[in-house]
Amino acid sequence: MSSLSPGFHGRRRSTSLTDRLPPGQYPTESFPVLSAGPTPRVPTETWTFTVTTETGEERSWTWDEMLALPQEESVHDIHCVTRWSKFDTRWRGVSLDTLLDDVETTAEYAAVHSYGGYTTNMPLEDLLDGKAWLVHTYDGYPLSPEHGGPARLLVPHLYLWKSAKWVRGLRLTPDDEPGFWETAGYHNYGDPWREQRHWGD
Amino acid sequence: MPLPWRTARLVGRADETATARTLVLDAPGWPGHLAGQHVDIRLTADDGYQAARSYSLGAPADGTRLELGVEPVTGGEVSPYLADDLPVGASVEVRGPLGNWFVWRPEQEEPVLLVAGGSGVVPLMAMVRAHRQAASTSAFQLIHSVRGEADLWYREELGRPDPALDVRFLYTRKAPPGSTRPAGRLTAADLEPALKRLTPAGTVYVCGPTGFVETAADLLTSAGQDPATIRTERFG
Ligand SMILES: Cc1cc2nc3c(=O)[nH]c(=O)nc-3n(C[C@H](O)[C@H](O)[C@H](O)COP(=O)(O)OP(=O)(O)OC[C@H]3O[C@@H](n4cnc5c(N)ncnc54)[C@H](O)[C@@H]3O)c2cc1C
Numbered sequence: 001m002s003s004l005s006p007g008f009h010g011r012r013r014s015t016s017l018t019d020r021l022p023p024g025q026y027p028t029e030s031f032p033v034l035s036a037g038p039t040p041r042v043p044t045e046t047w048t049f050t051v052t053t054e055t056g057e058e059r060s061w062t063w064d065e066m067l068a069l070p071q072e073e074s075v076h077d078i079h080c081v082t083r084w085s086k087f088d089t090r091w092r093g094v095s096l097d098t099l100l101d102d103v104e105t106t107a108e109y110a111a112v113h114s115y116g117g118y119t120t121n122m123p124l125e126d127l128l129d130g131k132a133w134l135v136h137t138y139d140g141y142p143l144s145p146e147h148g149g150p151a152r153l154l155v156p157h158l159y160l161w162k163s164a165k166w167v168r169g170l171r172l173t174p175d176d177e178p179g180f181w182e183t184a185g186y187h188n189y190g191d192p193w194r195e196q197r198h199w200g201d
Numbered sequence: 202m203p204l205p206w207r208t209a210r211l212v213g214r215a216d217e218t219a220t221a222r223t224l225v226l227d228a229p230g231w232p233g234h235l236a237g238q239h240v241d242i243r244l245t246a247d248d249g250y251q252a253a254r255s256y257s258l259g260a261p262a263d264g265t266r267l268e269l270g271v272e273p274v275t276g277g278e279v280s281p282y283l284a285d286d287l288p289v290g291a292s293v294e295v296r297g298p299l300g301n302w303f304v305w306r307p308e309q310e311e312p313v314l315l316v317a318g319g320s321g322v323v324p325l326m327a328m329v330r331a332h333r334q335a336a337s338t339s340a341f342q343l344i345h346s347v348r349g350e351a352d353l354w355y356r357e358e359l360g361r362p363d364p365a366l367d368v369r370f371l372y373t374r375k376a377p378p379g380s381t382r383p384a385g386r387l388t389a390a391d392l393e394p395a396l397k398r399l400t401p402a403g404t405v406y407v408c409g410p411t412g413f414v415e416t417a418a419d420l421l422t423s424a425g426q427d428p429a430t431i432r433t434e435r436f437g
Contacts, residue, residue, distance in 0.1 A: 036302055
């Protein structure tokens with residue numbers, strides 16, 4: 001008898017689902033909340049989103065200015081490092097391509113900053129070419145504070161901690177600057193398909 | 202170096218409540234951990250199918266011994282198996298320690314308030330035990346919210362008088378006879394006396410189901426506690 005978890009059967013899933021499931025993940029219907037501290041409450045009246053380049057140039061949008069930009073609806077599978085994945089989540093927001101369109105930069109990295117002090121980092125190219133959005137609507141409703149409302153980043157091809165909640169801006173940087181979880185043991189890049197969960201993965 | 206999956210043998214299981222269990226595992230090669238950290242547990246079925254979930258470590262590092270506290274969720278894939286079916290003597294795989302943020306280190310000297318909802322008490326118990334083990338004199342308070350007396354975890358250990366720890370139980374459904382506080386969910390009034398004793402620089406750790414953590418963290422910030430001093434861990 002194998003002594004490894006004898007009698008464990010688990011919940012089999014159809015291959016149509018498992019094909020969409022990165023290694024070590026399980027699908028969930030609910031929408032768990034994970035964050036390191038209290039949920040910041042950010043009124044849209046004072047909300048701004050600011051892109052700062054490596055030369056210190058700034059481009060900011062108020063809530064109304066952001067909503068006046070072209071909006072996109074998109075549907076994604078999202079993957080949390082705590083192992084749940086959620087299929088076909090429906091979002092509305094502004095593509096990062098739109099926000100970064102006329103920003104002059106040669107920086108290769110983005111440091112993402114949030115209300116509440118959270119930070120995360122990624123190569124700038126992971127935010128471009130239709131790969132990332134600043135979203136404010138989830139499943140037809142305004143994004144709730146515990147899920148990052150009024151607005152969060154959405155970078156569905158990376159683990160969800162990169163999709164910073166309560167986002168307030170990006171700093172474009174020539175050098176990579178590991179953020180909150182990246183300095184606390186999480187992988188610097190975070191590709192779910194390569195199971196890059198922790199340092200060294 | 203990626204963290205390896207290690208084989209860990211179940212060497213003991215004890216009831217905490219009618220449903221929750223403490224599991225003791227022996228994990229050869231375990232590198233040690235900090236109070237508050239968790240592990241990933243991976244189960245493998247005969248045909249190779251695998252499922253993994255996170256579980257907090259309920260006790261400070263002690264050689265290759267790992268203590269978990271599992272509250273089975275109805276219809277859950279992993280937790281009912283761990284709580285009741287995994288035979289003593291059999292093995293699972295573990296990976297860790299994980300999480301370098303929701304931790305308490307013996308060097309920390311500031312007063313601490315721990316706020317636990319149900320099974321959220323597990324990593325906080327590791328902190329209580331680490332604090333005791335280090336003979337730390339920093340002030341520690343624990344507020345443990347449970348449905349009724351029968352749902353109290355670590356009952357005996359937390360019931361023992363301890364000058365270095367101030368414990369308060371809150372009952373949400375059924376208060377025991379003689380309680381002055383009627384049964385009900387955590388309120389600002391429950392936190393007020395604890396916050397009075399916590400200096401502004403004190404750290405608050407909140408752990409439990411998402412709804413509980415959201416409520417507790419909101420109450421704490423509304424009471425003026427600096428959000429930067431509040432660490433949360435949500436069990437999903
Ligand atoms: C950092 C961290 C630490 C944790 N520490 C602990 C701990 O110390 N102790 C502890 O007990 N837990 C802990 N947890 C929670 C734990 O990881 C699991 O989430 C929990 O045990 C449930 O897992 P499960 O596989 O039993 O349930 P799952 O199978 O994941 O199900 C979760 C819920 O979804 C429902 N569900 C799922 N699939 C279906 C379906 N197909 N149909 C209907 N309903 C469905 C289930 O009924 C259940 O209510 C921790 C979580 C994290 C992130």
